[in-house]
Amino acid sequence: MERETLRYLEQLSEMYPTIGKASTEIINLQSILNLPKGTEHFMSDIHGEYEAFSHVLKNGSGAVQKKIDDVFGHTLSNADKSALATLIYYPREKMELVKKQEADMDNWFKITLYRLIEVCKTVSSKYTRSKVRKALPADYAYVIEELITEKPEVLNKEAYYESIVDTIVELGNTEDFIVALAELIQRLVIDHLHIIGDIYDRGSGAHLIMDRLCEYHSLDIQWGNHDILWMGAARGQLACIASVIRNSLRYGNLDLLEEGYGINMLPLATFAMEVYKDDPCECYVTKDCHASTETETEIAKKMHKAIMVIKFKLEGQLILKYPEFGMQDRALLDKIDYEKGTVRIDGKEYAMKDTDFPTVDREHPYELTDAEKDVMNRLRTSFRHCEKLQKHMDLMLKKGSLYKVYNGNLLFHGCVPMNEDGTFTKVRIFDGEYSGKALYDELESCVRQAYFAVDKEERERCKDILWYLWTAPDSPLYGRHKMATFERYYIDDEEMKKEYKNPYYRYIEQPEVADRVLVEFGLSGDHVHIINGHVPVHRMAGEKPVKCGGKVIVIDGGFSKTYRRETGIAGYTLIFNSYGLTLTAHEPFVSKEIAVSQEIDIVSRREAVELTDRRTLVGDTDIGKKMRERIAELKELITCYRTGVIVEKDK
Incomplete structure (x- = not known):
């Protein structure tokens, strides 16, 4: 017997010091293997809709x-x-x-x-x-x-x-x-819960969702681009902080920051009221929100503009700092002609709806003013010192990852970046090029180094990757050719506002491409699947969530009220139990009060995705494989006891 094997079995004997105890554990594990597998639930793109x-x-x-x-x-x-x-x-x-x-x-x-x-x-x-x-x-x-x-x-x-x-x-x-x-x-x-990204933004209850998940008995999380953005903000990455605040103001969710997490927004409000006091800020109206008073609305618009300008400056700094990100076309403040009121994008000039940017130095457009630096430093302190936010981000790290392979399913939020010919895109991350699974692995390493790297310079560099993951065209979490925030605010041209999806979303409809992605992550066979979210399924336009004969399942069904006009429903849940895979489409949830008083449940429609010929047992799962390995180890331990290689410790 090899020395390493013997050493391991000696360690195992500390847990099972007698033949009787080792035998009892084998019997226990063997009985579990023959039970039906537990029920897994998959949810995606919850976007702060806590009650639903x-x-x-x-x-x-x-x-x-x-x-x-x-x-x-x-x-x-x-x-x-x-x-x-x-x-x-x-x-x-x-x-x-x-x-x-x-x-x-x-x-x-x-x-x-x-x-x-x-x-x-x-x-x-x-x-x-x-x-x-x-x-x-x-x-x-x-x-x-x-x-x-x-x-x-x-x-x-x-x-x-x-x-x-x-x-x-x-x-x-x-x-x-x-x-x-x-x-x-x-x-x-629900035996195990999978959250396939985007807990944050849009709705106002993300902190309550995270509170619930902190107490949940069994779960994993695949990070979405909105989750990564909040992870970056919690680490103090300034461009991430600016985007988090911009999103909250855009969707009328400032309460999430102020009341949910206790983030002090007074520095930004004071700065905005001073700098933009005579500016009507017409481009910065909150989306789908009608609850504010007129005064609150005016303050929010000015705060919105202030953080937008700061956001574009901070992002410009990162784009110039990291040319390997390939995002030079997103640095636009230096492309503005203030006299003409236009901006030049991709060689074409467009009229802008707002060019009144008093804090932008035309010679150095991406530099923050001293007042803007003070605002962002105070906000960074508030984000970094929020105990509740840090607790929630700790859960993201402990239970989260960019992807997960679990019981024959490949889970990730967005896409595997592809070229126009369907090959995996080689993406430059600092000094290396990565594609497919290697790209995911490298980026996940960067995320964890943003928290744990000993070297300060490396830690700061990896914090910037959190912003990259949020918005970059080659980010597997974003997967569009640009984030058209600038165009949506300032340009009256619908074509310029479009965000074209990565070729992955076109090719993944082809079974051979889906198989190639699955093999890349170590999966093959008849009953393996890609499960992802991020892009709402346009059910009202006839789009189906189940693609490639069931190999690919997209479960972003519109939990967020913002997307329901596109999806026609209020979210999907995928259920994987011992009988197979079932997709459930949910109707909108009204309120807890109505659910209790009128005994009204969410109306859900179930559609079978894949049913098995026989019930799936624990022995057929990843946990079952580990149990079989442990049974084999325990049998070897018993042999060592009986041959005297290892002595029983407790008669």
Whole structure:
């Protein structure tokens, strides 16, 4: 036996010091391998829509309602089943309403407990007792386990369970117990959650989504370009900070910064009111927001203009600093003719809607004024010292990545940059050129070095890559030929406002290209898929989310209200359970209050993407492969015990 192998087995013997303990673990792992795989949920492009996101987690994209149907069939009315589902989603809120309507709450409590217990039995049946036990709330773990576990040794089961339920009601713990059961059901219907990018921007609840994810039992995150932007801002990258603030002002989400994260916006507001006090700032109206007072609107417009000018200066500095980024056509402040009121882009002159930029030095257009430097330094301090923001970005790092290969699926937010001929684009990152998987790996390394590099210069350089990932044409997270922010604000030419997608989005419709991408990331065979978001599926125009006969699934379905005019729905959820892949399209979520009072769930339509001939077991998954490896190692350890190569430690 090789020395390294023996050393590893000796370390393993610390965990399993006897033949008996090693054998018990083998039996345990072998039993798990034959259970149905857990249910994975995939969500993308949530864009701050907290209430809709939260409700989809609570109802398991319709899985809770289906379990209720499976358990009760026609023995309960549709009204009773809807009431039970609403109770599971919002237990405390629903019970408050019930107490106002029910005369005999003890009887309602008993009936409800029995129904919840039956649902719990069903949703927990595909897991081992050990896994269910870990999911149980600490205060009620023993009682819940007694109620949901079959006990063949109990002859009068009805009397046994009735005595437990009666005691719960008698002790006055029923409401807390119902909440515990409801939350257990919510947890068990989703075994693992994949977020395929863009938690941030557009909607106002990104911080609440991140709070929820910080407590979530099992998840991974593939960074979107909006997430990377916030990661850059949290690290103090000034161009990222300017873009985060610009986005928040554009979509009327300043509350996210000020109240959600406690970012002090007073320096920017004071500066903007001084510099642009007589400027109507007509180009800087907040999009899709009608809640502000006239005074708030005027202040927001001036802040909006102030940060826009600062943003263009900071981005220009980066473009000039890193010519390898290939973004010289995006440095436009030096292309403005202030006398004529025009700008020259790609050799053509365009009239501008605003050229009143008092802080722009025409000789040095990308330099910040002293006042602008002071504003940005104070904002950087506020972002860097926000504990909540740093906690959320820590989760992004720990649970996040640019891509993930998981159970035969390749997950990433945007694209694999391609040339017009369908080959992978070679992208220069500092001193090297990378394409395909190597490009993703190099960029992910840069993201992590932006946080952890010891060398300060390297750390600062990699922080600038976070801005590159947000906006660059060759960024796999962005994947358009330009970000036309300047044109959208200042030029009345619809063609100039267009952002053409990377050829990836055209070629990925071809099965041979999809296969090439999958092989590049180590996947091949009949049941492998690319799952990504970023570009909304224009369902109303006839576009389908499932492409290449099911090899490619795009799940950006419009969680953000901004995109619903294009998608015609309010988000997709992809579900991968032991029966196969199912895509769920959601109708808009109105509010929690209406969901509770009127027992209205999100209407979701399910479409089968790929169903398996037999149920997928844990043994068929990536975790199953690791379990088989551990079983083989434990068998080798037992052999060492029996031959005396390693001595048992605990008889």
